[in-house]
Amino acid sequence: MSMLGHLLTRFVRNGRLTVIHADGSRESFGSGRDGPEVTVRLHDDKVQRQLFFNPELASAEAYMDGRLTVEEGGRILDLLTLFSINRSGLGSHPVQQALRKVWRLLKRRHQSNAVGQAASNVSSHYDHPKAFYELWLDETMSYSCAYFQQPDMALKDAQVAKMRHIAAKLRLEPGMTVAEIGSGWGGLATYLAAVCGVHVTAINVSPEQLAASRARVESAGVADKVTFFEKDYRELTGRFDRVVSVGMMEHVGVGHFDDYFSTVRRLLAPGGSAMIHAIGRMSPPGTTAPFIRKYIFPGGYVPALSEVFASTERTGLWVADCEVLRLHYYWTIKAWRERFEAVRAEVVTMQGERFARMWEFYLAAVELGFLNGSNMVYQLLLAETRDAVPVTRDFITQAEAELKTREGALPWRST
Incomplete structure (x- = not known):
């Protein structure tokens, strides 16, 4: 044999x-x-x-x-x-x-994300043409886990529900200031400005995404409420009523978790709170799969919650709430894979056959990681003081109902 x-x-x-x-x-x-x-x-x-x-x-x-x-x-x-x-x-x-x-x-070496290297690692994934992502993402251009209130929700509606869920947890009032660490294609910043009336300072290290995000807030009529900067999270200064970070911590690397949470704490104004949404694992600490590390997310790492909480302990942050979304990312990536398969020929024309094969391998592998593996998504509410966040969760449901009534102004509102 x-x-x-x-x-x-x-x-x-x-x-x-x-x-x-x-x-x-x-x-x-x-x-x-x-x-x-x-x-x-x-x-x-x-x-x-x-x-x-x-x-x-x-x-x-x-x-x-x-x-x-x-x-x-x-x-x-x-x-x-x-x-x-x-x-x-x-x-x-x-x-x-x-x-x-x-x-x-070699774990820490693989996840070395010094300021310059972090930008290079992010660029290798997110600076593919915007037209490529437009082929298979939904209208919101959200490239993170959606929030499925029912498994058969339309992807766009689930992504808007995710933004609504996050906004509800942040307890935003018009005029508040919000720092967004890792702004993606600008969907959440647009939502917070248009629906909640807050002023958002958003950072990203991807020029491709920043250009698209600036165009998005301009077309949505909220450019006066959102400012985008090409900065590493460690370079952001100021104090904000709220801090939000979606799909960013996976790119930090285990050796930089304390930098990340220390930055969150430093940016919070007195009485403020932060909402972190990221991929985690329910298993003990591990490593990044070699294919993902080499071709998809160099420098990336999905942490165990024990690693996350150890860092919040060291940096003196209260974890006021932790919600674990288990199958939500499976449903999200399944939708992405199916949408990708429907436009595969267009991807080949745009990016080539080898790239298309790489991407379908990536989407299928990650989808199954959330179905049969240990991956999940967690959302943390963080604060410097124990009473900065309400002590029961009732406020989230109440705020979501109110926010939904205000979503008519969105160019891609849910149906």
Whole structure:
């Protein structure tokens, strides 16, 4: 039996994986029960060796290069589904255990995000053409977990519900000042200015997103209420009634968590509060998957809540509330993947076949991480004092109902 066959025998227990080797021979692994049946073709012998030593990265790169294909009408989603439901078996193999030890030793190096490096890491992902993201994101251009009050909500409505949920937690009043750390495509800043009447100072290190965000607030008629700066979060100064950060902490790196939370505390005016929305894991601290680290989010890391709370403790912040959104990002990314699949030909024309394969591998892998893996999203309310946030959650529901009545001014209001 080949080295790869030895690994797959221990790895694939549920479902069945059939491998067609470069010489045309076939091997099958798994019980055929409780999972999909997937057939892959390896187009050269080198792929087999690469898969043995680093299956997560090698499978992605071989798929991107067309050296690994999913046969008989299958999709990369099917192969990754088989992978995700058998993941524990992979971790038990001695070679994979040794590889993970090395990754843990290099964890802080992989997540080094000094001021200049952080901008470079973000640029590698977010500075793809805006037209590319417009193909498969919804009208709000939100590129973070939506808030599904029902699983079958339209994606746009779920994204507006997310903004409403965040605004409700912030307890905003007209004229308040808000600092937004990591402003994306400007959707949340537009919502807060248009619906809540606050003044937003938003920062981002992606020139592509900043240009689009400035155009967005201009067209929404709230440019006088929103100011965008190309700054690292550590460079922002001033004091604000509220601080909000959505989908940013994943880019900070574990060695910089104290910098991040210290910045949040420094920016808060007396009596102020902050709302942090980010991806986390319910499992113990780990590392970033090699494919994600190399091709998608260099410098990124999804923390365990134990790492997050350890940093809020060290930086002297009260965690006034923590809400865990478990399946919400699964529903969000499933919608993104389906929308991406519908426009795949346009993506190939715009970005090329290899890029399209990389992106579909990414979307499928992350979707399954939120369905079968340990990933989730958490929302924290933070403050310097114990009484800066109401001591019951009733205010959130009440504020959401009021905010919904004011959303008619939005260019992409929910239906």
